[in-house]
Amino acid sequence: MAVAVPPTGTPEPASELADAAPQPSRRGSPPGAFVRLYGVFLRHLLTWGRATVIVALGGLAVLVALAVNVAANEASSTTDPVTAGTELMNRFGFTTVVPICALVFASSALGDTVDDRTLVYLWLTPVARWRMAAAATLASATVALPLVFVPLVLAAAATGAGGALMGGTAVATIVGVIGYSGVFVTLGLKFKRALVWGIAYILIWEGFVATASETAAKLSLRAYTASILSQYTGVGLRLGTLTLGSSLLVPPLVALAFTALTARLLARTDVD
Amino acid sequence: MTAALDHRVGGVEPGPDRTPMVAVDACTRWFGDVVAVSEVSFALDAGVTALLGPNGAGKSTLLRLICGLVAPARGTVRVLGRDPRRDIDVLRHLGLVPQQETVFDRLNALELVELCAALRGVGSPRDAAAHALGLVELDPADPRPLPTYSRGMRQRVKVAQAIVHDPRVIVLDEPLTGLDPRQRRHMTDLFHQLGDQGRCVIVSSHVLEEVERFGSNVLVIVQGRLAAEGDFRAIRDLMDDRPHRIRIRTDRPHHVAGRLLAERSVVGLDVVDVDTVIVETDRVHDLRRSVAVVARDEGATLWEVVPLDDDLDSVFRYLVGR
Numbered sequence: 001m002a003v004a005v006p007p008t009g010t011p012e013p014a015s016e017l018a019d020a021a022p023q024p025s026r027r028g029s030p031p032g033a034f035v036r037l038y039g040v041f042l043r044h045l046l047t048w049g050r051a052t053v054i055v056a057l058g059g060l061a062v063l064v065a066l067a068v069n070v071a072a073n074e075a076s077s078t079t080d081p082v083t084a085g086t087e088l089m090n091r092f093g094f095t096t097v098v099p100i101c102a103l104v105f106a107s108s109a110l111g112d113t114v115d116d117r118t119l120v121y122l123w124l125t126p127v128a129r130w131r132m133a134a135a136a137t138l139a140s141a142t143v144a145l146p147l148v149f150v151p152l153v154l155a156a157a158a159t160g161a162g163g164a165l166m167g168g169t170a171v172a173t174i175v176g177v178i179g180y181s182g183v184f185v186t187l188g189l190k191f192k193r194a195l196v197w198g199i200a201y202i203l204i205w206e207g208f209v210a211t212a213s214e215t216a217a218k219l220s221l222r223a224y225t226a227s228i229l230s231q232y233t234g235v236g237l238r239l240g241t242l243t244l245g246s247s248l249l250v251p252p253l254v255a256l257a258f259t260a261l262t263a264r265l266l267a268r269t270d271v272d
Numbered sequence: 273m274t275a276a277l278d279h280r281v282g283g284v285e286p287g288p289d290r291t292p293m294v295a296v297d298a299c300t301r302w303f304g305d306v307v308a309v310s311e312v313s314f315a316l317d318a319g320v321t322a323l324l325g326p327n328g329a330g331k332s333t334l335l336r337l338i339c340g341l342v343a344p345a346r347g348t349v350r351v352l353g354r355d356p357r358r359d360i361d362v363l364r365h366l367g368l369v370p371q372q373e374t375v376f377d378r379l380n381a382l383e384l385v386e387l388c389a390a391l392r393g394v395g396s397p398r399d400a401a402a403h404a405l406g407l408v409e410l411d412p413a414d415p416r417p418l419p420t421y422s423r424g425m426r427q428r429v430k431v432a433q434a435i436v437h438d439p440r441v442i443v444l445d446e447p448l449t450g451l452d453p454r455q456r457r458h459m460t461d462l463f464h465q466l467g468d469q470g471r472c473v474i475v476s477s478h479v480l481e482e483v484e485r486f487g488s489n490v491l492v493i494v495q496g497r498l499a500a501e502g503d504f505r506a507i508r509d510l511m512d513d514r515p516h517r518i519r520i521r522t523d524r525p526h527h528v529a530g531r532l533l534a535e536r537s538v539v540g541l542d543v544v545d546v547d548t549v550i551v552e553t554d555r556v557h558d559l560r561r562s563v564a565v566v567a568r569d570e571g572a573t574l575w576e577v578v579p580l581d582d583d584l585d586s587v588f589r590y591l592v593g594r
Contacts (some may be wrong), residue, residue, distance in 0.1 A: 027361050028361075028393065030390060030391060030393035030394075032390060033390065033391055036387060036390050037391070040376065040387060043378050043379070044376065044378055050298075051331075057379060068537050116374045116377075117370070117372040118374055118375060118376055119594050120341065120368065120372075121375070121384070121387075121388060121433065122391065123341070123375070124339060124340075124341070124363055124366065124368055125363055126359075126361050126362075126363045126392065126393060127360070127363045127391055128361045129359070129360075161470070195414050232562035270341065270342045270343075270344075271336070271341040271342070272337075272341075272372070
């Protein structure tokens with residue numbers, strides 16, 4: 001519906017507002033709401049500061065991978081490049097780079113809107129809460145994925161371990177980013193100082209508790225990325241004992257479950 | 273009957289055949305050990321209502337309850353007959369100017385207002401956003417991001433996003449903060465027009481001069497409780513424990529004051545000048561009728577009969593001071 005825009009500085013009587021504003025449709029989320037929210041989250045998340053940190057972390061992974069390659073190829077070395085490269089990607093790429101990157105972006109998606117009190121502008125709309133949660137999760141994964149995917153696949157290539165490790169790294173990165181994004185969007189909404197809580201989760205749960213038993217390992221996303229690497233390269237890894245099918249399936253399901261939890265929290269949270 | 277109901281004047285009483293636009297019933301909300309809002313009940317319909325209270329009285333919490341941003345611990349809130357906390361469809365008809373200054377710092381004014389319009393289901397969000405910005409005298413074509421705006425300009429953007437979807441209920445938390453006098457006047461006129469068009473406009477403020485311009489219908493909240501509701505002049509009349517103070521200027525103040533005292537029209541008096549006496553009365557209507565008669569009988573010339581404490585400021589001070 002076309003609306004006559006008043007010239008700047010010329011107030012128009014409010015009586016014209018009712019005529020100008022198209023009437024909202026009756027029920028359900030407004031059409032296009034998901035795309036609008038996704039776009040806002042994307043713009044909000046992608047800052048130079050965050051991108052620089054993640055790219056630097058990825059660059060470090062590439063440098064370390066090059067060093068591993070050089071060490072493995074020395075004449076005196078007894079280390080197989082595939083084993084050395086796979087262990088490097090598992091230890092550095094999937095216990096540090098992927099979860100930290102997902103944490104930085106996903107915990108900010110809704111967490112920043114809580115901290116700066118802008119959530120009210122999104123919350124006070126007739127948009128289903130699951131759409132908000134899904135848009136935040138998807139935007140986080142969209143921003144995080146290219147920033148870790150490219151350097152980690154480059155790092156895998158730099159190890160000289162071959163195409164299997166590159167393929168495994170690529171798939172595990174996608175799966176890991178999706179899973180962690182779901183978890184950390186919830187964390188950002190629920191907790192202040194979500195970065196600290198997230199790092200504690202990565203160090204304590206993923207790094208320590210998950211190694212205690214097979215059952216605990218299944219509750220750790222790291223076990224699924226390790227299993228994907230292990231299945232692709234044939235290198236036995238600690239925690240990497242799960243099937244490829246379950247490793248591909250479970251992290252996205254975790255993201256879905258946490259998206260549902262985020263939606264529930266959004267519906268019940270007190271908004272400032 | 274609660275203290276709040278003692279001063280309820282002219283509020284909308286929910287009846288069996290009509291639903292008030294905003295109905296708050298026995299609402300209580302606390303944060304930790306602090307009771308922010310306690311057993312508050314009122315109902316509002318179209319028009320502008322000012323929500324008054326000192327800092328920390330619970331005004332913002334009450335507005336957040338109305339918008340569904342927080343849930344009441346006890347009691348119910350209904351906007352257009354629906355629970356804004358559970359029924360998100362009613363949010364299409366609700367607009368809020370939040371108290372906080374922060375807005376999305378990576379958007380410009382048009383983008384923010386357009387976003388709010390789109391998320392609230394407006395069919396042509398960009399056009400509606402441009403129009404709403406025009407109403408608050410902002411340039412829709414201004415490409416600058418919001419952090420570069422002055423405080424007053426951001427405040428106007430917040431008003432634009434609150435009205436862009438033509439809501440039936442508009443909640444404004446300290447909406448005139450940061451505005452210059454001309455903009456304050458423009459906004460006040462805008463709120464009045466919205467109220468006159470049948471929208472329920474609730475405006476909170478602790479600046480009484482502003483509130484008086486919004487009209488006479490007030491909700492006064494003190495320490496989380498509704499202290500009074502309705503037309504503040506009528507509220508003043510109901511305050512039996514606070515005698516009205518009236519200044520009378522006449523050429524024979526002692527004679528006039530003496531007669532009024534003898535007729536028991538006044539309960540106290542103070543001759544403050546050679547031509548001025550301030551009387552206190554708990555029968556203000558009787559006094560208004562009798563003062564002219566007394567002056568005529570005493571052969572006095574009346575120059576001025578001015579109530580000193582039936583303005584909003586006095587009503588507010590009395591309510592807060594209880």
